[in-house]
Amino acid sequence: MGRFFWKFLLSYWAALLLVVLGIGLTTWLYRLADEGRDASLESGPRATFVAESAAATLRHGGVAALRGVMEEWRRHGDVELYAVDASGRDLFGRPVSPDVLERARARAESDLEWKGARRVDLPGGESWILFVPIGHRSGLARFFRAGAPPSPWVPLLVGAVVSLVFGAALAWYVARPIRHLRAAFASLSAGHLETRVAPLMGRRRDEVADLGRHFDEMARRIQSLVGAQRTLLHEVSHELRSPLARLQAATGLARQNPQKLESSLERIEQEAERLDDLVGQLLTLSRLEAGVADASRARLESTDLVDLVASIAADARFEAESCGKDVVFSSHGETVADVRAELVGRAVENVIRNAVKFTAPGTVVEVTAGADAADAAFLVRVADRGPGVAESDLDAIFEPFYRGAAGSSGPGFGLGLAIARRAIAAHGGRVDARNRPGGGLEVEIRLPVGAPGLLPHRSA
Amino acid sequence: MTRVLLVDDDVALAGMLREYLHGEGFDATTAHDGEVGVEEALSGRYAIVVLDVMLPRLSGVEALRRIRTQSRVPVLMLTAKGDDVDRIVGLELGADDYVPKPCTPRELVARLRAILRRSEAGAAGPGGPVTTGPLSLWPERRHAEWEGRPIDLTSTEFNLLEVLARNAGRVVTKAELSEQGLGRPLARFDRSIDVHISSLRQKVGRLADGRSYIQTVRGLGYQLVRE
Numbered sequence: 001m002g003r004f005f006w007k008f009l010l011s012y013w014a015a016l017l018l019v020v021l022g023i024g025l026t027t028w029l030y031r032l033a034d035e036g037r038d039a040s041l042e043s044g045p046r047a048t049f050v051a052e053s054a055a056a057t058l059r060h061g062g063v064a065a066l067r068g069v070m071e072e073w074r075r076h077g078d079v080e081l082y083a084v085d086a087s088g089r090d091l092f093g094r095p096v097s098p099d100v101l102e103r104a105r106a107r108a109e110s111d112l113e114w115k116g117a118r119r120v121d122l123p124g125g126e127s128w129i130l131f132v133p134i135g136h137r138s139g140l141a142r143f144f145r146a147g148a149p150p151s152p153w154v155p156l157l158v159g160a161v162v163s164l165v166f167g168a169a170l171a172w173y174v175a176r177p178i179r180h181l182r183a184a185f186a187s188l189s190a191g192h193l194e195t196r197v198a199p200l201m202g203r204r205r206d207e208v209a210d211l212g213r214h215f216d217e218m219a220r221r222i223q224s225l226v227g228a229q230r231t232l233l234h235e236v237s238h239e240l241r242s243p244l245a246r247l248q249a250a251t252g253l254a255r256q257n258p259q260k261l262e263s264s265l266e267r268i269e270q271e272a273e274r275l276d277d278l279v280g281q282l283l284t285l286s287r288l289e290a291g292v293a294d295a296s297r298a299r300l301e302s303t304d305l306v307d308l309v310a311s312i313a314a315d316a317r318f319e320a321e322s323c324g325k326d327v328v329f330s331s332h333g334e335t336v337a338d339v340r341a342e343l344v345g346r347a348v349e350n351v352i353r354n355a356v357k358f359t360a361p362g363t364v365v366e367v368t369a370g371a372d373a374a375d376a377a378f379l380v381r382v383a384d385r386g387p388g389v390a391e392s393d394l395d396a397i398f399e400p401f402y403r404g405a406a407g408s409s410g411p412g413f414g415l416g417l418a419i420a421r422r423a424i425a426a427h428g429g430r431v432d433a434r435n436r437p438g439g440g441l442e443v444e445i446r447l448p449v450g451a452p453g454l455l456p457h458r459s460a
Numbered sequence: 461m462t463r464v465l466l467v468d469d470d471v472a473l474a475g476m477l478r479e480y481l482h483g484e485g486f487d488a489t490t491a492h493d494g495e496v497g498v499e500e501a502l503s504g505r506y507a508i509v510v511l512d513v514m515l516p517r518l519s520g521v522e523a524l525r526r527i528r529t530q531s532r533v534p535v536l537m538l539t540a541k542g543d544d545v546d547r548i549v550g551l552e553l554g555a556d557d558y559v560p561k562p563c564t565p566r567e568l569v570a571r572l573r574a575i576l577r578r579s580e581a582g583a584a585g586p587g588g589p590v591t592t593g594p595l596s597l598w599p600e601r602r603h604a605e606w607e608g609r610p611i612d613l614t615s616t617e618f619n620l621l622e623v624l625a626r627n628a629g630r631v632v633t634k635a636e637l638s639e640q641g642l643g644r645p646l647a648r649f650d651r652s653i654d655v656h657i658s659s660l661r662q663k664v665g666r667l668a669d670g671r672s673y674i675q676t677v678r679g680l681g682y683q684l685v686r687e
Contacts, residue, residue, distance in 0.1 A: 245470070260479075
């Protein structure tokens with residue numbers, strides 16, 4: 001049981017005790033004020049009403065009518081009214097102690113609100129006293145009325161015990177999930193990212209359970225982010241290793257046979273360039289992920305997007321032709337927008353290069369550029385005739401270091417599309433891929449240009 | 461020339477290593493994925509196999525498992541530096557040794573020679589079994605028996621067991637085991653000996669009182685129990 005439990009329990013208990021004390025005090029004062037209390041006579045509204053009714057009957061119907069009414073009441077057995085005449089005899093001959101009669105008489109004369117007794121003087125000079133003595137009622141009422149009034153300590157004690165029990169239950173109910181949450185936070189901060197609290201919350205539906213759900217959501221996100229970072233680091237170290245292994249092999253060859261020095265140096269240069277390229281791409285990727293692109297919106301340049309894509313397509317065509325492939329470019333309209341031309345250019349270039357790399361020899365990569373129908377976005381579509389991508393992997397190809405199922409062993413690191421997606425996302429746009437009917441992949445770059453300047457949204 | 465099979469998906473690297481190995485007097489053949497690698501390794505044409513752990517289609521570890529189900533050809537694993545899991549799994553599956561990648565080709569050749577020397581030295585050694593208790597070893601045939609039943613050991617396991625058997629009743633340090641059994645000095649944090657010994661323990665029977673035949677002498681090394 002933590003501090004929270006005790007605080008909750010004690011304050012709840014104190015509050016209930018105060019209430020009980022307050023009520024007890026009020027009742028006690030009320031009783032003090034009830035000056036006309038009498039241990040032998042009924043008072044209160046009910047007895048008063050009975051006495052009044054009987055008095056009215058007697059006044060207007062005489063003794064015979066009263067007797068009739070009283071017989072009726074006695075049959076039902078709920079009221080024991082006594083009607084005593086001036087000589088002290090009850091109408092039904094029931095014994096009446098002179099003491100009680102004396103009290104009833106006094107009460108009938110009093111000016112209390114609820115007398116519960118009546119004196120009736122008939123025109124014939126007869127005088128009757130009507131009252132309801134205590135002790136002629138049944139069961140529970142008698143039990144409570146019989147003894148002395150209970151001490152004010154009794155309700156206080158009962159209240160204390162009951163409130164203690166309920167307070168403990170309530171405090172436990174509230175404190176338990178908080179204890180679970182506290183343990184979960186401790187576990188998470190100790191590095192157990194798989195910690196979840198939902199199973200411990202059971203079927204609760206309240207604020208604490210909501211908190212638990214938010215905790216789980218947070219833990220899940222942290223876990224997936226850390227996992228992605230870990231994978232990235234693993235991939236990076238693996239990618240760095242391959243050029244290094246080749247560097248070492250080339251150095252070894254040069255040492256072993258000085259005649260191979262020239263070819264080895266060439267190889268070493270190649271690998272050094274490759275390493276440089278990899279490090280450069282990783283830096284770009286990490287800058288994009290860190291949101292540097294957002295921070296430097298000041299560097300937005302007004303750019304003719306169609307022209308930008310056209311020049312990249314032309315370069316790609318030049319390279320593609322050397323390996324028996326082709327790139328055709330078509331466009332419509334003209335779109336000028338404020339973008340970071342270098343980032344957008346690199347994104348488009350990466351997508352087109354990727355298409356050229358995968359399209360089958362002898363086929364054509366089609367690049368189209370232009371505003372979409374609603375004129376709200378600038379679209380670039382790059383379609384190849386390569387092997388395409390498994391439907392389930394259409395999103396995964398934009399992850400860093402994605403390798404196709406066949407384990408593509410071509411040049412490149414698998415960073416191009418990842419950089420493209422993040423660069424376009426930094427402009428509030430998106431890059432998606434779908435397989436083409438008839439084979440091949442089509443990648444669509446959608447850059448919103450509706451508003452002047454570009455939206456700086458970045459999808460995480 | 462000693463025939464070496466080089467299984468590595470990095471075509472450029474494999475090509476250069478083949479060239480280097482040729483210069484060192486090896487006849488190297490390359491394979492670029494696990495499936496081809498396993499097929500070639502099981503052909504019986506090679507004295508030793510160099511196997512990269514990261515392979516497309518069939519991982520190096522899985523390839524090793526397949527090779528070991530049918531062959532005891534010595535296998536040298538190329539593992540990623542710092543990835544202990546691959547290394548230990550590889551050794552447990554019966555790899556003879558490992559080289560962290562990237563490594564210098566010189567180091568690779570040194571390891572290859574060490575493994576080959578061990579397996580050939582045994583074959584050329586003096587005849588007659590080395591017998592200690594229920595264990596008999598025929599180094600020239602690379603054959604081992606426990607209570608008359610043959611046990612299937614990899615080349616490295618045989619070497620380690622032979623070193624222990626020749627020194628039965630005496631504690632053999634890990635450094636000695638590494639020098640004599642693996643043919644290389646013991647490196648810091650190198651757990652290969654422990655992994656090999658652990659798989660040896662599973663192959664070699666237990667003593668009548670249930671103790672392991674190969675005793676660990678903590679902080680020193682290992683010892684074969686001598687009755």
